[in-house]
Amino acid sequence: MITELLSSDPKEKLGFDPDELRAKYLYERDKRLRSEGNAQYLEVANELADYNDDPYTEWVERAPLNDEVQVAIIGGGFGGLLMGGRLREAGFTDLRVIEKAGDFGGTWYWNRYPGAACDVESYCYLPMLEELKYIPKHKYSFAPEIFEHSKAIARHYDLYKNACLQTGVKEMRWDEPSGRWIIQTDRGDTIRAQFVAMANGPLNRPKLPGIPGITKFKGHTFHTSRWDYDYTGGDSTGNMTGLANKRVAIIGTGATAVQCIPHLGASAQHLYVFQRTPSSVDVRANRSTDEAFVNTLEPGWQYRRMDNFNILVSGGDQEEDLVADGWTEIFRNLTGIAAKSAARELGRRLSSKEKGRMMELLDFQKMNQVRARVDEIVTDPATAEALKPWYRQFCKRPCFHDEYLPTFNRPNVTLVDTSGKGVERITERGIVVDGKEYEVDCIIFATGFEVGTSYTRRAGYEIIGRDGLTLTDKWANGWRTLYGLQAHSFPNCFFLGFTQTAISVNVPHALNEQAKHVTYILEQARRRGATRIEATLTAEDMWLREMKSKAKIAERFYAECTPGYYNNEGKLDVTNGFFAGTYGGGPIPFFNLLEEWRATGRLEGVEFQ
16 A cells, blocks of 8 residues: 555555645635735624623622732643642642633633533543542543533642632733732732743633624624523533524534534524534544443553553554544554554655655545545535535644534534635624525624734733833744743743643643643752742744744645634744744654753753842
């Protein structure tokens, strides 16, 4: 098979013409390119600010605080929980988590839509399972369980103590004389902190499509991250009886929509699904946790499993695939493992050109399987054709679901495919596509979160460092950090997330490695009696060179992708997009790099005063 893939004309053996498929992908990409890029989305502010309100927790009044803590952690999602937990384990007691939501959980506080679940195996994805002695109920946990586990972590590490929930930061300013960060909040708080860990997370600020007339609709609207169960009835398992006599529209067909559309289709009088670009939807095969599996687990099981999964989905090889799901199946066939198999078959190493060609053709084959699955499940040929994704596997986040495609066989569900153009406009009564108005009672926006906008816009406040330098100005021409975690002129401040760090399919794994690194630095400060920690400009320059040296391959790949948040809606020349700050070497080299930096004890690139 390998020699067939590497032949000059493999189409007879493959059963398709790679050149035709490549041209089809580019044609579909070009239909969707828009000059506005991320500007096609609206900020949830001013007359749209209600879409950002918290519908889940009743408002609790409290008096403003004027005090000091040793470490302030901004954000109570997985990043903040891991940061708080690792600091507690290291003996740091004076902590405060500041979180704008009504509780811990981050994304899993906000995402309560019906069907919400993790798409990475829960035994890898849910943090600190061994620390809390907890085993998830399913291979892929549903949102209520993940939310409860988040709260359990906060209780286990006593993070509710001294926490400020329902509190948004308005400004963070470095005070040079005192060596403290002054944090102003929307509760009137003035909090001084010696150290700050920014764990805002990339998926917290909802965005809306810039569709003409979006504010004119007279019916009911809401965003999927602020699900209105008062209107729909039911709960996260579905049974939305309030929609039984309602014509419902959902705009968006990404990962969130794939999970909630089956429940909407089962509940609504009629459901209209408005699609610009279809998702790649493969087999999910979720199942309850097997007691026999639990009985095999030995101490250290979760981190061994996380490492095994991370190596496989980073293109590495393992004797055993412990997770054995859609993710690892994709990567085993499309990355370095396939190249090693090819080299063994050929008796030599593949050239970079041969490797790239083989990967592309294997990708084509896999996506042909995904498209064939649509034909197998969806009975109407026109609907099936519209649901087929025409792009390479990782142009968008792959989805795995077993009820999404069958939903389009329901007589009360209509797919409104916009042929890549998106919705034309919204009227008082409904939604217009290609000149046709679809009258509806409710519009649900499954349009995701702000990802490609600037860091401070997503955070919702400005950070002012030494000598009055704002983070907006510091990163105006692109991120500048040391390992994505520290920035010169912003002493005692650490950034957790995707700011020039390595991204992983299993995001909590990456966040845990970052939290371990920050904790180590703070332990060193405590041991040395240091009051200020700051990355040097020389260290930033070094990391910027390393980032650029590893960026080219990913840039070439995403330049040919259909627009989405992975490639900043097709505008790759941006400085702060989702992948603009991703370390191209991958998570394994990045995690090793941090570990080796700690092991030397030299603390290169960081000044302790």
